[in-house]
Amino acid sequence: MDQIQKTLLEEIAGLHEVPAGAYNIRANGKSVSRNTTANIDIVTKEDKQGIDIIIKPGTKKESVHIPVVLSQSGLTEMVYNDFYVGDDCDVTIIAGCGIHNGGDEMSKHDGIHSFFIGKNSHVRYVEKHYGSGDGKGKRIMNPETVVEVGENSFMEMETVQIRGVDSTKRRTSAALADGAKIVITERLMTHGSQNAESYFKVDLNGAGSSANLISRSVAKEDSTQLFFSEINGNNQCAGHSECDAIIMDNAKIGAVPKITANHLEAALIHEAAIGKIAGEQITKLMTLGLTEAEAEEQIVNGFLR
Amino acid sequence: MLELINLSFQVPEQSNAKKEIIKSVNLQLKDHTFTAITGPNGGGKSTLAKLIMGMEKPTGGQIIWNGQDITDLDVTERAKLGISFAFQQPVRFKGIKVKDLITLAAGEKLSTASACEYLSKVGLCARDYINRDVDGSLSGGELKRIEIATIIARNTPLSVFDEPEAGIDLWSFSNLIKVFEAMHEKRENSLIIISHQERILSIADEIVVLADGAVKAQGAREDILPELLGGTTGCKYYQQEEGTRC
Numbered sequence: 001m002d003q004i005q006k007t008l009l010e011e012i013a014g015l016h017e018v019p020a021g022a023y024n025i026r027a028n029g030k031s032v033s034r035n036t037t038a039n040i041d042i043v044t045k046e047d048k049q050g051i052d053i054i055i056k057p058g059t060k061k062e063s064v065h066i067p068v069v070l071s072q073s074g075l076t077e078m079v080y081n082d083f084y085v086g087d088d089c090d091v092t093i094i095a096g097c098g099i100h101n102g103g104d105e106m107s108k109h110d111g112i113h114s115f116f117i118g119k120n121s122h123v124r125y126v127e128k129h130y131g132s133g134d135g136k137g138k139r140i141m142n143p144e145t146v147v148e149v150g151e152n153s154f155m156e157m158e159t160v161q162i163r164g165v166d167s168t169k170r171r172t173s174a175a176l177a178d179g180a181k182i183v184i185t186e187r188l189m190t191h192g193s194q195n196a197e198s199y200f201k202v203d204l205n206g207a208g209s210s211a212n213l214i215s216r217s218v219a220k221e222d223s224t225q226l227f228f229s230e231i232n233g234n235n236q237c238a239g240h241s242e243c244d245a246i247i248m249d250n251a252k253i254g255a256v257p258k259i260t261a262n263h264l265e266a267a268l269i270h271e272a273a274i275g276k277i278a279g280e281q282i283t284k285l286m287t288l289g290l291t292e293a294e295a296e297e298q299i300v301n302g303f304l305r
Numbered sequence: 306m307l308e309l310i311n312l313s314f315q316v317p318e319q320s321n322a323k324k325e326i327i328k329s330v331n332l333q334l335k336d337h338t339f340t341a342i343t344g345p346n347g348g349g350k351s352t353l354a355k356l357i358m359g360m361e362k363p364t365g366g367q368i369i370w371n372g373q374d375i376t377d378l379d380v381t382e383r384a385k386l387g388i389s390f391a392f393q394q395p396v397r398f399k400g401i402k403v404k405d406l407i408t409l410a411a412g413e414k415l416s417t418a419s420a421c422e423y424l425s426k427v428g429l430c431a432r433d434y435i436n437r438d439v440d441g442s443l444s445g446g447e448l449k450r451i452e453i454a455t456i457i458a459r460n461t462p463l464s465v466f467d468e469p470e471a472g473i474d475l476w477s478f479s480n481l482i483k484v485f486e487a488m489h490e491k492r493e494n495s496l497i498i499i500s501h502q503e504r505i506l507s508i509a510d511e512i513v514v515l516a517d518g519a520v521k522a523q524g525a526r527e528d529i530l531p532e533l534l535g536g537t538t539g540c541k542y543y544q545q546e547e548g549t550r551c
Contacts, residue, residue, distance in 0.1 A: 216399075244399065283360055284396040286380040287389065288409045288455065298409070302400035 008069040008098030011130040023065040028072045050080035057086030073103025079111045087118035096128035099139040108140040121153040131164025138166040145172045149180040160187045170198045178206035186215040190223035200229040204237035213241040219251035230258045233266025243272040307334040313365035328518040337492045341509035349518040350499045358390040359383045389459045393467040395452040410455035423454040428480045445472040466498040
């Protein structure tokens with residue numbers, strides 16, 4: 001791997017070197033490095049681009065890294081990664097995509113990640129997106145995540161996109177069985193003329209299932225953001241979604257929440273707030289000796305943490 | 306020393322009229338002194354505190370800090386010159402932790418142990434608070450104490466407190482008095498505390514009475530406090546100005 005690819009890898013996965021545990025590193029459209037463990041197998045798909053990640057029942061405290069880096073301008077790809085998580089597992093999956101585009105052609109990574117989670121398992125899934133490079137070519141990512149959470153399992157999903165992605169449409173859908181739980185946390189910042197759209201759909205099908213969807217975003221300069229969320233309470237369940245956004249400069253932000261109760265015992269809540277940084281927050285930090293710009297940066301960084 | 310010279314502050318009202326909130330105030334506040342500013346509600350106390358910190362710009366007059374004219378300096382510049390300000394309603398932040406705020410106040414990297422020390426000084430069990438967000442999950446009293454901890458961490462030559470007693474319970478209040486006593490024990494820095502509370506006034510060195518935007522009295526606590534507390538004397542300044550309002 002070259003230095004640009006290594007930098008991307010560090011940004012999206014915090015990796016300085018080869019990670020411990022299972023991993024598959026994809027660079028410029030090809031798998032360049034892979035490791036499997038006794039409990040976690042990674043198999044290349046034969047009918048299309050992508051891999052199957054198979055995690056044996058009872059696998060505890062193991063991790064899988066599957067970062068993707070693109071440093072070749074003009075490359076576009078569509079990748080399918082399927083995760084099969086057995087019963088009684090406790091695993092962390094770190095995905096993410098970094099694009100460095102130093103050329104004038106569009107670079108694009110589209111990926112569909114499907115999770116099939118068994119019973120009584122805990123999956124933490126982290127996905128970071130990052131773009132760099134000063135070429136005119138756009139850096140585009142359209143990730144889709146489809147999740148089936150089995151009985152009494154818990155999926156924690158964290159998505160972060162802070163810098164450098166020109167256009168992104170993120171689609172996440174989840175279906176939950178009895179006693180299953182999902183917590184989705186989105187952190188998003190757009191700047192320049194970037195555009196980001198997030199669509200979340202959660203079907204609470206099982207009795208005692210619950211979902212908590214938290215989106216925090218900052219839109220700067222001329223960027224635009226759109227947030228859609230849909231929670232369907234199809235059984236005795238609890239659903240909560242929260243969209244909190246800071247708008248700056250000439251940005252535009254839209255939030256379209258939808259909650260539907262199809263069952264008497266479904267308890268659903270949505271909260272949405274869009275606004276600029278409160279003046280008193282800036283003043284408070286200025287009284288501590290920060291300049292207005294430093295105060296703003298501190299507030300934004302904290303908000304997106 | 307902090308000097309306010311003919312300091313005025315007006316706000317526009319309807320039909321081009323202007324309302325005078327602060328009327329040509331002249332004050333000299335000596336170094337290493339604890340000054341309490343008191344007076345009736347709406348008398349201009351909080352506005353005066355904000356003018357000192359630079360959160361409001363005066364429409365006339367000057368503010369001199371240690372011989373330097375700071376009238377045109379902004380909040381950051383005044384903070385860097387050694388002035389601190391505790392808000393009457395502490396500001397909430399999503400995502401900024403108590404430790405972050407105290408670290409920013411101290412202006413240097415702090416170990417968790419040092420940050421905890423500041424919280425302990427305001428009577429908070431540090432371990433329970435240090436990693437919490439400074440947001441709506443904290444009660445008014447907790448936020449107030451964290452606000453005061455940021456002022457202690459700054460340790461500047463002048464600290465201005467805008468009604469520190471507002472929004473806190475009685476138990477917190479008696480601890481608050483102890484905090485101010487401790488801050489003033491060594492007479493190293495100056496304190497200006499806007500307050501209605503007799504217990505705060507009773508530990509001040511100097512008291513300034515501000516009513517209707519003007520200084521009605523200023524002097525040593527021993528001289529001013531008995532007048533404020535004696536029967537209707539507390540309203541004396543009101544009576545002089547407003548006639549029958551008391």
